[in-house]
Amino acid sequence: MKYWFGSFMLFVMVVLSSHAANAEVGKENDPCKTRVPADQLAAAKAEKNPLEGNAAAIAAGKAIFEGKGTCFTCHGLGGHGDGDAGKVLDPSPRNFSNAKFWDCKTNGEMLWILRNGSPGTAMIPAVSTGIITEDEAKQVNAYERTFKGK
Numbered sequence: 001m002k003y004w005f006g007s008f009m010l011f012v013m014v015v016l017s018s019h020a021a022n023a024e025v026g027k028e029n030d031p032c033k034t035r036v037p038a039d040q041l042a043a044a045k046a047e048k049n050p051l052e053g054n055a056a057a058i059a060a061g062k063a064i065f066e067g068k069g070t071c072f073t074c075h076g077l078g079g080h081g082d083g084d085a086g087k088v089l090d091p092s093p094r095n096f097s098n099a100k101f102w103d104c105k106t107n108g109e110m111l112w113i114l115r116n117g118s119p120g121t122a123m124i125p126a127v128s129t130g131i132i133t134e135d136e137a138k139q140v141n142a143y144e145r146t147f148k149g150k
């Protein structure tokens with residue numbers, strides 16, 4: 001009886017700890033942590049997106065985000081980082097509605113990620129793989145800004 005109880009408790013502990021590990025998946029990573037390598041960070045931060053706030057670019061960016069860019073599959077149609085393909089990822093896809101993210105990330109850092117991917121994450125290097133062009137990266141970046149605070 002004692003032995004049975006011990007095994008049962010062990011089983012409960014294993015189930016609980018695997019549950020705790022699962023809870024990490026889908027958890028948003030610190031939005032201020034940069035993924036751009038240190039030697040390229042200053043240049044990335046200094047880059048501006050000339051299409052920020054441009055209505056035509058935002059409309060084009062929306063079509064890319066929801067279409068050939070496949071961004072929505074991970075980041076979600078509303079940009080909350082909750083797309084179906086993103087649910088199993090750790091770290092989870094960025095939540096673009098988080099205002100804190102926009103307080104610390106620049107357009108230039110985001111464009112760097114679009115060109116090169118995000119080291120240590122599942123984020124795709126969309127430009128260098130030819131999924132989107134350099135201009136389309138700027139359009140989709142302009143669109144992402146519209147998720148802020150939504």
Ligand code: HEC
Pocket residue numbers: 029030031033034035065069070071072073074075085086089091092093094105109110111113114118121122123124126132140141
């Ligand atoms: C396979 C899933 C997936 C797809 C598809 C995807 N992303 Fe991501 N994205 C991620 C993950 C995961 C991260 C990493 C979040 C982190 O750094 O914690 C990320 C990060 C980013 C970042 C950087 C955020 C930061 O904190 O530095 C940007 C910008 C971005 N994605 C935009 C896009 C755009 C635009 C597209 C479409 C062209 C796209 N993503 C497609 C999963 C994806």
